[in-house]
Amino acid sequence: MKRLFIGIATLALTFSAFAETTAIVGAKVHTVGPQGTLMNATIVIRDDKIIAVGSDVSAPDGAVVLDATGKIITPGLFSPFGRLGLVEVSSSAGPADALQRGELFTAGFDVADAYNPRSTLIAINRIEGVTRALIAPAPGGADDFGAVGHVLSGQAAIVNLGDDGVIDQRRAAMVVTLGERGSGLAGGSRAGAWLTLRNALDEARDYRNHKGDFERGLRREYEHSVADLEALQGVLSGTVPMLVALDRASDIEVLIALCKEYGLRAIINGGTEAWMLADELAAADISVLVAATYNLPGDFDRLNARRGAAVVLAEAGVRFALTDGQSATHNARNITQSAGNAVADGLAWDLALRAITLTPAEIYGVADIAGSIEPGKAADIVIWSADPLELTNYPDQVFINGKAIPMQSRQTLLRDRYLKSDSGQPPAYRD
Amino acid sequence: MNKFIVALATSAVFITACSDSSDDDDSGMAPYASRYVPLSSTSTLLRNATVLTGTGERVDNADVLLADGKIVSVGAELDAGEAAVIDVSGMWITPGIIDVHSHLGVYPSPGTASHSDGNEATAPVTAQVWAEHSVWPHDPGFVTALAGGVTSLQILPGSANLIGGRSVTLKNVPGRNVMEMKFPGAPYGLKMACGENPKRVYGGRGQAPGTRMGNVAGYRTAWIEAAEYRDKLAAADDGQGEAPTRDLRLETLAGVLDGEILVHNHCYRGDEMSVMLDIAKEFGYKVGTFHHAVEAYKIADLLAEADTCAAVWADWWGFKMEAYDGIRENAALIDKAGACAVIHSDDDLGIQRLNQESAKIMGSAARVGIDIAPERAIRWITSNAAKSLGIAEMTGTLEAGKMADVVVWSDNPFSVYSKAERVYIDGALAFERGNTAVNPVTDFSVGTTTATGGAK
Numbered sequence: 001m002k003r004l005f006i007g008i009a010t011l012a013l014t015f016s017a018f019a020e021t022t023a024i025v026g027a028k029v030h031t032v033g034p035q036g037t038l039m040n041a042t043i044v045i046r047d048d049k050i051i052a053v054g055s056d057v058s059a060p061d062g063a064v065v066l067d068a069t070g071k072i073i074t075p076g077l078f079s080p081f082g083r084l085g086l087v088e089v090s091s092s093a094g095p096a097d098a099l100q101r102g103e104l105f106t107a108g109f110d111v112a113d114a115y116n117p118r119s120t121l122i123a124i125n126r127i128e129g130v131t132r133a134l135i136a137p138a139p140g141g142a143d144d145f146g147a148v149g150h151v152l153s154g155q156a157a158i159v160n161l162g163d164d165g166v167i168d169q170r171r172a173a174m175v176v177t178l179g180e181r182g183s184g185l186a187g188g189s190r191a192g193a194w195l196t197l198r199n200a201l202d203e204a205r206d207y208r209n210h211k212g213d214f215e216r217g218l219r220r221e222y223e224h225s226v227a228d229l230e231a232l233q234g235v236l237s238g239t240v241p242m243l244v245a246l247d248r249a250s251d252i253e254v255l256i257a258l259c260k261e262y263g264l265r266a267i268i269n270g271g272t273e274a275w276m277l278a279d280e281l282a283a284a285d286i287s288v289l290v291a292a293t294y295n296l297p298g299d300f301d302r303l304n305a306r307r308g309a310a311v312v313l314a315e316a317g318v319r320f321a322l323t324d325g326q327s328a329t330h331n332a333r334n335i336t337q338s339a340g341n342a343v344a345d346g347l348a349w350d351l352a353l354r355a356i357t358l359t360p361a362e363i364y365g366v367a368d369i370a371g372s373i374e375p376g377k378a379a380d381i382v383i384w385s386a387d388p389l390e391l392t393n394y395p396d397q398v399f400i401n402g403k404a405i406p407m408q409s410r411q412t413l414l415r416d417r418y419l420k421s422d423s424g425q426p427p428a429y430r431d
Numbered sequence: 432m433n434k435f436i437v438a439l440a441t442s443a444v445f446i447t448a449c450s451d452s453s454d455d456d457d458s459g460m461a462p463y464a465s466r467y468v469p470l471s472s473t474s475t476l477l478r479n480a481t482v483l484t485g486t487g488e489r490v491d492n493a494d495v496l497l498a499d500g501k502i503v504s505v506g507a508e509l510d511a512g513e514a515a516v517i518d519v520s521g522m523w524i525t526p527g528i529i530d531v532h533s534h535l536g537v538y539p540s541p542g543t544a545s546h547s548d549g550n551e552a553t554a555p556v557t558a559q560v561w562a563e564h565s566v567w568p569h570d571p572g573f574v575t576a577l578a579g580g581v582t583s584l585q586i587l588p589g590s591a592n593l594i595g596g597r598s599v600t601l602k603n604v605p606g607r608n609v610m611e612m613k614f615p616g617a618p619y620g621l622k623m624a625c626g627e628n629p630k631r632v633y634g635g636r637g638q639a640p641g642t643r644m645g646n647v648a649g650y651r652t653a654w655i656e657a658a659e660y661r662d663k664l665a666a667a668d669d670g671q672g673e674a675p676t677r678d679l680r681l682e683t684l685a686g687v688l689d690g691e692i693l694v695h696n697h698c699y700r701g702d703e704m705s706v707m708l709d710i711a712k713e714f715g716y717k718v719g720t721f722h723h724a725v726e727a728y729k730i731a732d733l734l735a736e737a738d739t740c741a742a743v744w745a746d747w748w749g750f751k752m753e754a755y756d757g758i759r760e761n762a763a764l765i766d767k768a769g770a771c772a773v774i775h776s777d778d779d780l781g782i783q784r785l786n787q788e789s790a791k792i793m794g795s796a797a798r799v800g801i802d803i804a805p806e807r808a809i810r811w812i813t814s815n816a817a818k819s820l821g822i823a824e825m826t827g828t829l830e831a832g833k834m835a836d837v838v839v840w841s842d843n844p845f846s847v848y849s850k851a852e853r854v855y856i857d858g859a860l861a862f863e864r865g866n867t868a869v870n871p872v873t874d875f876s877v878g879t880t881t882a883t884g885g886a887k
Binding site: 088089090091121276293294295296297298299300302303304306325327330331334337340341343344389390391392393394411412414415416418419421427 | 540541542543571572575728729731732746747748749750751752755756757758759760764768779780783784787790791793794795797798799845846847848849850875876879880881882885887
C-alpha cells in the first residue's frame, strides 16, 4: 500500500506542470483550522493553494486523485525559530551568515538576503514535514575575547522550504537578547542590556519625530545607523514584534512593563520561567516559544525550569509555539519530539500539533498564508502513515505550495550508498 | 580571615565524625574505591507486564521477581512468596537504561565557569587525571536522568585532549561524594579524542597537535612511553632493573595496554576510526568503543571485525565539519552489520530520553525496510551499553542473578508518550513518578526553586 501510494505521488510530481488540480482523498485530516479533524476527507489543491477541504467534498473532474485512505494528514510543520539556510556547518566551517560581528549594524541587519534555499539542511528537514520556518540572526554572546554580536541582533524572516525558495516575509521579527546572555553583550549587567534596548528605541523615536531636522543636519548624531533606526520603526509602531531571548521571571516582569510603556509587541524565546507569570503574559498578549523538554537549571536565570510549562501556559491562555531547544536549525525536524513530550506532560494532542503549525504562523503574522489546511492557504500538506508525533513515524509525502517534493536529501543519498555494501564496488563508485 | 576559621572548624567536625565511624566496613577499602551501598529494598514482584529482557527477547504478560537486590526470574504467573506484589498490567519493563557517555557532575547544572571541570585542557595528553575527581554529586541532572530510567552511567572527561583521562562508571544514586556512587567492580575507562577538538584547542595556541596527523603522532608517542613504562615495571617484577618512579599518567596508559582499562574513543569520521584501529594494532590494545561515531555506518564491517562498539546519537549532525555526514540510520546499519550499537547522550537533556532517540532510529530504519523490533532496539541502551562499559556480567539484562536494575514504563518505551513510572536500582525503588516521598532532590535544588522551598 505504501509503495503504491508513493508511486502515485511521484506520478503527481511528474505531471504537476500539466495538472492544475490535485485531490487527496480518504485520509483523516487534522486541519488545525475551524473545521477541526475530518475523517475520510478530501483536500483539493489548485496550483499552489488549497481550494477546498471536507468530508463532503469530492474530487473535481479532471483532478489527479491521490488515494490516502488510512493515512493521517497534517498541515506542514512550522519551525518557530532557527537558522535554516543561514548556516551549513555550525562550528569552524562553511557558511555562517547568521551573525553580524561588526559594529556597522545592529537592528538593521536583515538575514533574508543571506538565505540559501539550496542548503542541504532544507531537504533534510522538509522531508520530515517542516515546510515553513522563521530564520533569525544568531543572538551572539560573550566569548574569550569579549562580546560577539549585539543586544539587538537584527531582523528575522519567514521562509518556505519549497523548491521556489521564496522569502514569505521579511522583517517578521526583531531579535533581541536580554537576561544573562544579554548581560554579556552589554558590559556585564542585564540592566545594561535593557538600557541598550531602551536607548535604541528612544533614538528610533527621536529619529521618527525629527526626521526632517536630522536629514538637514539640525539634529544630534545618533549612536545607531540610519538602517538601524529605520528597522526599528516597525517595532515602535507595534507592527513588527520583538523576539526576545530571556528566561528569568524578573526579566519577564521588566519586559511586560517595557512593552506597555512603549506600546510594543513581544514574543519570548526560551522563557524558562514564563510559566510562573502565565496570567500576566496572557493579559499582556505576549507569546512564548517554549522548549518543552528543557527542565534543568542550566544557569541562575533558569532555576525554575520544569516539564509541563506548556500546559501551564495553555491553561492561562498564553499563545505559545513549541521549539526544539537544542538544535533548532540542523534538526528543526525535531519539533515533533518537543510536541510529543508536551503531550506526555499533559498538553492536549490537538494543542501540541497547533503549537508546531498554526500558532507560530499566527505569532509571526503569516497565518493568512500558512499553518492550517484551509481554503485559500498555501497547500503545505504532510501525509503520514501514523501519529506524526510518534518518533517511529515519518511522512510518506510532503507537499509545499502544492508541489509534492522529492522525498530525498543528502542524508538519504548517503544512507542508500552505504546500504549497497554488497555491491562489490567502493562507495565512491556507487550511486 | 573569619571565613578561613569557619572552614577550619567545619573540617574539624568532619574529621571527628569520620573517626567515630572508623571501625565500619569502609575503613579497609582502597582509596577511591566504590563505597556504594544500595538503597534499602524489599523483595518485589512486578506483575503482568510486557517485558523486554535486554537479551533480545520479549515476553508478554510476564512477571519480574526482584529479591536481595538481584533479578530472580522473569516469567508468567511467578510465585510471589514473601515479595510485595505490584500490578503493572499494561506497562512495559526493561533493564535499567545505561548511558555510556555523560558529563553529569563534571559539567553540571548550573553551567557556571566555576563548575567547568570536564576538560583538563592544559596539555594534549592528561592520562593522569580521573573524571571522578571532578564529579559534583549534587548535579540536579542525575535526578532528571533517573526520571528517564537511567540506572548506570559513565562520566567521561571532555574531548579537548588526545588522551583526556580516566572515566568513571556510576550507579545513578545520589551520594555525598563520588565514591558513594561508583559502580562496584566496574573497570575504568580511558577517554581519547580524534579530530577537530584536540587540534583546534592546541593548534589554536600554536602547540602540537595542530593537524590530524599531529593528533596521530601524539597518540603514538604516548603509547611508546607507556609501553616502555610497562616493560620496565614487568622487568623489575622479574628482578631485572629498578622499577620506574610511579607516574600517574603512564600508569593509566599501561592499564590500557594490560587490558584492565577500556578505551572510549571520541571519533566522528570513518577514516579516522579506521586509523585509530590501526594504532591499537600497533601497540596491542583494543578500542572498546568509538563515541559519537557519526560515520560508523561507513565502516560497520570493520567495527564488527574488531569487536568495537559504536556509541552514537540518533540524529545530531552538522554542528561541525566532522559531523556533516550524519544519518539517522547510523545505529541501524551498525546493528545490521553485526557490530555493537549503543545510543549515548553526551547531554544532560538527551540522557533523559535515550528511549526516544532509539525510537527515531527504528522509524528511519523502517523507511528503508530494516525492521527493528523493540526487543532488539532496547539492547542499544541496556546490554550493548553494559558491554561497552565492561559491566555486562553484572547488569544490562533481566537475566537471573544480575543486579535488579529495572525500569517500569507506562507504555511501550519507544513511544514518545511513554514515561518511566518506577525505577529500581539494585532492587530498591530509586524513583517513582509523582511520589515526592520516594524521589531524590539534590542539595543544589533545595530552596532554589519554587517547588523545593524557594521564593514563588
